[in-house]
Amino acid sequence: MDDMLFEKRGCVGLVTLNRAKALNALTINMINALSAQLKHWESDDTVKAVILMSASERAFSAGADIRFVYNSRANPPYDFFRVEYLMNCAMFRYPKPYISLVDGIVMGGGVGLSFHGRYIAAGSKTLFAMPETGIGFFPDVGGSYFLPRMPRHVGLYCGMTGARLGQADCLKFGLVTHAVEPDHFPAVLDAISNGAKPENCLAKYSEEAKGEGLEEEKLSVIENAFSGRSVSEIRANLKADPHPFAKETLDLMFSRSPMSVHVAFEQMRRGATLRFEDCMAMEYRILERILNDNDFYEGVRATIVDKDGAPRWNPVSFDDVSEEKVQAYFLPLDPDRELFNGS
Numbered sequence: 163m164d165d166m167l168f169e170k171r172g173c174v175g176l177v178t179l180n181r182a183k184a185l186n187a188l189t190i191n192m193i194n195a196l197s198a199q200l201k202h203w204e205s206d207d208t209v210k211a212v213i214l215m216s217a218s219e220r221a222f223s224a225g226a227d228i229r230f231v232y233n234s235r236a237n238p239p240y241d242f243f244r245v246e247y248l249m250n251c252a253m254f255r256y257p258k259p260y261i262s263l264v265d266g267i268v269m270g271g272g273v274g275l276s277f278h279g280r281y282i283a284a285g286s287k288t289l290f291a292m293p294e295t296g297i298g299f300f301p302d303v304g305g306s307y308f309l310p311r312m313p314r315h316v317g318l319y320c321g322m323t324g325a326r327l328g329q330a331d332c333l334k335f336g337l338v339t340h341a342v343e344p345d346h347f348p349a350v351l352d353a354i355s356n357g358a359k360p361e362n363c364l365a366k367y368s369e370e371a372k373g374e375g376l377e378e379e380k381l382s383v384i385e386n387a388f389s390g391r392s393v394s395e396i397r398a399n400l401k402a403d404p405h406p407f408a409k410e411t412l413d414l415m416f417s418r419s420p421m422s423v424h425v426a427f428e429q430m431r432r433g434a435t436l437r438f439e440d441c442m443a444m445e446y447r448i449l450e451r452i453l454n455d456n457d458f459y460e461g462v463r464a465t466i467v468d469k470d471g472a473p474r475w476n477p478v479s480f481d482d483v484s485e486e487k488v489q490a491y492f493l494p495l496d497p498d499r500e501l502f503n504g505s
Contacts, residue, residue: 166192167217168199172355173210175203179275180217185224188271190242196275197249204257211259211354214276215347222264222288223272228297231453232462238453243302246271247442247449247501250304253278254438259360263351264288265344274303277337278438281360284329285344286372290337293324295418297465298457298473300425300448306433306441312336314381315388321426322388322396323414330375340364341371380407387411393427393480419457419473420480424488432492439502444492446501451491 165181177196179186203209216222226246231239253260253275262276265285270292276282292301292309301309301321309317312335319325332338342350346367353363376384383405390396400412415423425448433441452458456476464473477483494500 163191163195165189166195168195170209171213171351173208173357174351174355175199175206175209175212176351176355177212177214178217179215179223182216182218182220184227185221185267186216186218186272187224187227188246188275189227189230190239190245193242193246193249197245197252200249200252200256209258210357211261211360212256212279213261213263213351213354214279215263215351216266219266219344221267221272222262223269223275224267225270225272228462229466232459232467235459238450240450240453243449244446244501246274246303247446250274250278251439251442254304256280261354261360261364263342263344263347264338265347269293271303273305277308278304281340281364282338283340283342283347283350283364283368284332284338284371285342285347286329287344288329288332288338289326290320290328290332291324291326292321293326295322295422295426296324297461298419298422298455298459298475299452299461300422300429300445302445302449304438304441304445305426306429306436306445307438308337310430310434314385316376316381316384318388318427318430319384319411321430322393322418322423323411324418325411325414328373328375330371330373333371334375340368342367343369379405383407383411393424393483396427397480416480419461419475420477420483421455421457421475421487422461423480424483425452425491428488428492443501447493447495448491450495450499 167178169176260279261281263283265287267289294301309321316335333341387399390399400408460473
């Protein structure tokens, strides 16, 4: 398929995202193809490592093909996400070095493709975000696992607000393992393809991360505010903080779906103590409820379809979000609907 290219390069199985005009947004065909290819390479003794990269200089991957999901509203594409989430699990447990060479936009489903492997090398133009609450969705593809494990509550901040991080913060907070200039990606690929150990090769080409990242004053605001034990407590902490960044963060949160922000908080509260597969099973439960609710479709309409920037969230106010409704997103599904078929 043209949107995702597979080849063997020496002892490496190479995956190249090639849907540049759509910022490598993931289609169901791409997800199915990659899932099948990873299984094939896992059993191929001549493949010693898998490397994932993008043919685009602008984006690694902007996430899933949200317009497709929106257009499938009458018959929600649950299996699109089921295959994706199971693939995320396979990446997390992949027995061979899984190496992502990332630069440019990496958001949502693109994060799921790249941030669960053994090594993640981020270029200087890396722009990470989990922006899902802005379209009435939730930070999935493992966000329940990696976001709450980021230090100083930065992951909770990112998951609830959709805030963006650059290369320096991605390295500082453990989202990526190395900072490598994209000009060196071909050399990294060549060396590993010829048998070099990935850890040695990546260490050779690693550099200091570019950009200053979140300054200490802002980090203090985040750490203090997002230590709150509820969404309302976090909001109160931000309102009470005189730093301009606190108001900026509060305004950003208020631009998101109130229901999605509450769901994101709860999923990360739960996910902080769960193993990866349990996080993914929880996310699939949320996913089925989200695709049968209003806010996701309204968020996509306002952002991607009509582009009026005026989503009509339901409920409109954070104060009107029902805790009972939030908890309902996390209830078990019928056994045959669970991600791991009732296991």
